[in-house]
Amino acid sequence: MKTMLRGNESVAYAFKLARIDVFPMFPITPSTLVPEMISKFVANGELDAEFIPLDSEHSAISAAIGASLKGARVGTATASQGLALMHEILFIASGMRLPIVMGIGNRALSAPINIWCDHQDTIAQRDTGWLQFYAESNQEGLDLILMAFKISEDKRVLLPSMVGLDAFVLTHTMEPVDIPEQSKVDEFLGEFKPNYRILDTKNPATFGAFGSPRHYMEFKYAQHLAMQAASHVIDEVFEEFERKFGRKYSKITEEFTEDADIVFITMGSCTGTAREFIKMKRKEGKKIGLIKLTVFRPFPKDELRKALKGKKVVAVVDRNFSPGFGGAVYGEVLATMYGRDEPKIIDFIVGLGGRDITFDTFEKILEITEKGLEGSVEEINWIEVDKEAVEKEEMI
Amino acid sequence: MKNDWLFAPGHGLCAGCAIPIIVKHILAISGENTIVVNATGCLEVATTEYPRTAWRVPWVHVAFENAAAVASGIEAAMKKKGEKANIICFGGDGGTADIGIQALSGMVERGHNVLYVMYDNEAYMNTGIQRSGATPYGAWTTTSEVGKANPIGNARPKKPVAEIMVAHRASYVATVNVAFIRDFKKKVEKALKTEGPRFIHAISTCPTGWRSDPSKSIEIIKLATETGLFPLWESENGEEIKITYKPKFLPVEEYLKAQGRFRHLLKNPEYIEKIKEDIKQWWRRHGVEI
Structure with a gap:
C-alpha cells in the first residue's frame, strides 16, 4: 500500500x-x-x-x-x-x-x-x-x-x-x-x-x-x-x-540510450524532468538518452564506460560546481572517459541554490549539446544565469 | 595498588609530566570496567602509537574538540544495550577549556553519565607551548611572548572551567592536585560513585612548557595549591563550592620562581602584586581572608 x-x-x-x-x-x-x-x-x-x-x-x-x-x-x-x-x-x-x-x-x-x-x-x-x-x-x-x-x-x-x-x-x-x-x-x-x-x-x-x-x-x-x-x-x-x-536499482540507470547520439547525465530529482523532456523530444525524432547516477562514491566507472560507448555527445548536468574547474560530475565523467575520442563531454552548471530546473533549462542544454554534435562549444556552460547583472558588478 | 597496571608503563610522555600520574591513579580507582575517551593531546599522542598502546581498558580517540560528544554517544549506546561501565573522558586544557568547551557544555547540560577529567598544564603543550584559555596571567608561552611592548606575557586571567561546570549544575565538580593524593583519591572515588555528568579539574605540570626542573614537578604543583593559586574544592549539583584543603598561603613568588615561564615577572613586582590580589579576591569570595 x-x-x-x-x-x-x-x-x-x-x-x-x-x-x-x-x-x-x-x-x-x-x-x-x-x-x-x-x-x-x-x-x-x-x-x-x-x-x-x-x-x-x-x-x-x-x-x-x-x-x-x-x-x-x-x-x-x-x-x-x-x-x-x-x-x-x-x-x-x-x-x-x-x-x-x-x-x-x-x-x-x-x-x-x-x-x-x-x-x-x-x-x-x-x-x-x-x-x-x-x-x-x-x-x-x-x-x-x-x-x-x-x-x-x-x-x-x-x-x-x-x-x-x-x-x-x-x-x-x-x-x-x-x-x-x-x-x-x-x-x-x-x-x-x-x-x-x-x-x-x-x-x-x-x-x-x-x-x-x-x-x-x-x-x-x-x-x-x-x-x-x-x-x-x-x-x-x-x-x-x-x-x-520488487524495485530495481542500479548504480547508473540507462533510459533510451540504445540508439541515442546525445546522452544527458543527471543526479537527483531533476532526472524526472529530464526523462519527460527526453520523451517529448524523442517524439520529434531526436535521439536523446538519459543516464541517472544513483551512486557517486564509489564512482561507477566501468558501468559508465560501457554505457557511453559509441555515444557522440554527453551533456553532464551538474547541480554543483568546483570553483576553478567546473562541475564535479563533469570532472568525474571526463576522467572516466580519458583516452577515448568519443563521446565529446560538455558540462552544464544548473539549478544552484534552488533555481528550478525546467523543460526550458533542458531546451537550452540540448541546443548547446546539438551544436556540440557538429562543432566546438564551450566546455563549461552556466545555464539560466543573468550574466549581464554579474558583468555590471551588481553581484560583487 | 590494585589495578595500577591498567595504564601501562612504556608510553612516551615526558619525564616530570604529571599526566600519567593523574591517569594511573584514576584508572586504579575506576578499575577494569572503564571506557576511556581521549581528546587529541599529549596523552593521546604519547600513549597510542600504532601498533602499541599503553591502555589496558577500552580506549578511543576521535578528535581534539569532541571527546564529550563521543562519550555522549557511547553512553547512549550503553543505555540502549542495558550495559554499565565507567565512561571517563581525558582532555587537556586546550581540548576542554577552548576547542572542546561546546561539546563539554552540551554533555553536561544533557546530563550524560560521564566523568570528564581535564588535565590542565595551562597551555597547548602538544603543539609546543601555545597559550590556551587556561593559561594563567603573566605566563610566557610561544603565543604570549614577552618583550618590550608586552612585559606581562599572557595578559588575561585563567578561564575558570570548573566553576563554569558548577554553573551547569554538574552532579559533581572538583579540583584536584596529585601532590595532595588523599584528597585526590577521595574526590575520584566520590566522582565515580556519583551518577550524571561529573567534572574533575586536575592541575598538571609540564616541565617542557613551564620551563621547570622535571625532578621538582610534584613540589611545584604542591606550591600551586599552598600559595592559594590553585585551590582544592568540590561542589555537588551546582551547590556552593566547599574548600577541601586550607593552604598555608605561602608567598606566590615561591611558585613563580620555580618556573622559567614566569621569570620575567620577577623583575616587575606590580604584576606579582596583581597575582596576589587575584588570589586574595578568590579566597575572599569563598569566605577566607588572607
Missing part, C-alpha cells in the same frame, strides 16, 4: 524500519523533519532507540562515532552547513570503518546563505571516504537508506554512507511511497550484530590510535580496497532488494 510521504518522512520511516539503536541529531533546514519524526517515534514507543539532541552537527557526528563504536546501529540526518561542519569528523568515521548511515537534504552552501537545493554540500564531502547515493524520488530515498545500512555493514565494506535527497523538491514534497513491511525489512537487514571490534570492557582495544608514516598508508589502502569491494556489494544488495521488494 502506498502512503503520501515527504522525503524527510521517507528517511525517518527508513531509520525506523532499520531499527536504529541511536539517533544523534542537530536540526537544520531542510532535514529537520527527520529528527522531529524520530523524536516522535521514540516518545510514543514506536521505536526503541536513544535520541540525543546535540549541541552542533560536529557533536552529532562525533556522538554517532561513539555509539557505533559501542556496537549500536546509528543513523542521523543533516544538510548543507551542518554537513560542512561535520567535515573533519566524516574522515574519522570512515577511517575508523564505522557503518553509520546519514540522510542528507541536499542544500546550497553559504555565502550567500540559501536554504534551497543543490548538491554542493555532499559533493564537497566527496573525498571523506563515505559512500554516496542520490535519490530521484522519495521512494528511492527510503529504499536507499535501507540498502545503505546493508551495504555499509557488510564485512567487506565497513564504510559509512550518505543518501542525498534534494532540498524541498524531495524533502518537503509529498509523493506516493510504498513503506515496506517491518517483517520483510527485518528479514532483509537481519538483527544488528556488529561484525567489527567494539568498545568492550571484557576485550579491551585501542581505537583511533596515532598512525605514524610507517603505518598510515596501509590504513588508507585498506579503505581503498573497501571502496572497491563496495562496488560489488552494492550490486549484490541492489539485486537482493529487487528480489525482496
Whole structure:
C-alpha cells in the first residue's frame, strides 16, 4: 500500500524500519523533519532507540562515532552547513570503518546563505571516504537508506554512507511511497550484530590510535580496497532488494540510450524532468538518452564506460560546481572517459541554490549539446544565469 | 595498588609530566570496567602509537574538540544495550577549556553519565607551548611572548572551567592536585560513585612548557595549591563550592620562581602584586581572608 510521504518522512520511516539503536541529531533546514519524526517515534514507543539532541552537527557526528563504536546501529540526518561542519569528523568515521548511515537534504552552501537545493554540500564531502547515493524520488530515498545500512555493514565494506535527497523538491514534497513491511525489512537487514571490534570492557582495544608514516598508508589502502569491494556489494544488495521488494536499482540507470547520439547525465530529482523532456523530444525524432547516477562514491566507472560507448555527445548536468574547474560530475565523467575520442563531454552548471530546473533549462542544454554534435562549444556552460547583472558588478 | 597496571608503563610522555600520574591513579580507582575517551593531546599522542598502546581498558580517540560528544554517544549506546561501565573522558586544557568547551557544555547540560577529567598544564603543550584559555596571567608561552611592548606575557586571567561546570549544575565538580593524593583519591572515588555528568579539574605540570626542573614537578604543583593559586574544592549539583584543603598561603613568588615561564615577572613586582590580589579576591569570595 502506498502512503503520501515527504522525503524527510521517507528517511525517518527508513531509520525506523532499520531499527536504529541511536539517533544523534542537530536540526537544520531542510532535514529537520527527520529528527522531529524520530523524536516522535521514540516518545510514543514506536521505536526503541536513544535520541540525543546535540549541541552542533560536529557533536552529532562525533556522538554517532561513539555509539557505533559501542556496537549500536546509528543513523542521523543533516544538510548543507551542518554537513560542512561535520567535515573533519566524516574522515574519522570512515577511517575508523564505522557503518553509520546519514540522510542528507541536499542544500546550497553559504555565502550567500540559501536554504534551497543543490548538491554542493555532499559533493564537497566527496573525498571523506563515505559512500554516496542520490535519490530521484522519495521512494528511492527510503529504499536507499535501507540498502545503505546493508551495504555499509557488510564485512567487506565497513564504510559509512550518505543518501542525498534534494532540498524541498524531495524533502518537503509529498509523493506516493510504498513503506515496506517491518517483517520483510527485518528479514532483509537481519538483527544488528556488529561484525567489527567494539568498545568492550571484557576485550579491551585501542581505537583511533596515532598512525605514524610507517603505518598510515596501509590504513588508507585498506579503505581503498573497501571502496572497491563496495562496488560489488552494492550490486549484490541492489539485486537482493529487487528480489525482496520488487524495485530495481542500479548504480547508473540507462533510459533510451540504445540508439541515442546525445546522452544527458543527471543526479537527483531533476532526472524526472529530464526523462519527460527526453520523451517529448524523442517524439520529434531526436535521439536523446538519459543516464541517472544513483551512486557517486564509489564512482561507477566501468558501468559508465560501457554505457557511453559509441555515444557522440554527453551533456553532464551538474547541480554543483568546483570553483576553478567546473562541475564535479563533469570532472568525474571526463576522467572516466580519458583516452577515448568519443563521446565529446560538455558540462552544464544548473539549478544552484534552488533555481528550478525546467523543460526550458533542458531546451537550452540540448541546443548547446546539438551544436556540440557538429562543432566546438564551450566546455563549461552556466545555464539560466543573468550574466549581464554579474558583468555590471551588481553581484560583487 | 590494585589495578595500577591498567595504564601501562612504556608510553612516551615526558619525564616530570604529571599526566600519567593523574591517569594511573584514576584508572586504579575506576578499575577494569572503564571506557576511556581521549581528546587529541599529549596523552593521546604519547600513549597510542600504532601498533602499541599503553591502555589496558577500552580506549578511543576521535578528535581534539569532541571527546564529550563521543562519550555522549557511547553512553547512549550503553543505555540502549542495558550495559554499565565507567565512561571517563581525558582532555587537556586546550581540548576542554577552548576547542572542546561546546561539546563539554552540551554533555553536561544533557546530563550524560560521564566523568570528564581535564588535565590542565595551562597551555597547548602538544603543539609546543601555545597559550590556551587556561593559561594563567603573566605566563610566557610561544603565543604570549614577552618583550618590550608586552612585559606581562599572557595578559588575561585563567578561564575558570570548573566553576563554569558548577554553573551547569554538574552532579559533581572538583579540583584536584596529585601532590595532595588523599584528597585526590577521595574526590575520584566520590566522582565515580556519583551518577550524571561529573567534572574533575586536575592541575598538571609540564616541565617542557613551564620551563621547570622535571625532578621538582610534584613540589611545584604542591606550591600551586599552598600559595592559594590553585585551590582544592568540590561542589555537588551546582551547590556552593566547599574548600577541601586550607593552604598555608605561602608567598606566590615561591611558585613563580620555580618556573622559567614566569621569570620575567620577577623583575616587575606590580604584576606579582596583581597575582596576589587575584588570589586574595578568590579566597575572599569563598569566605577566607588572607
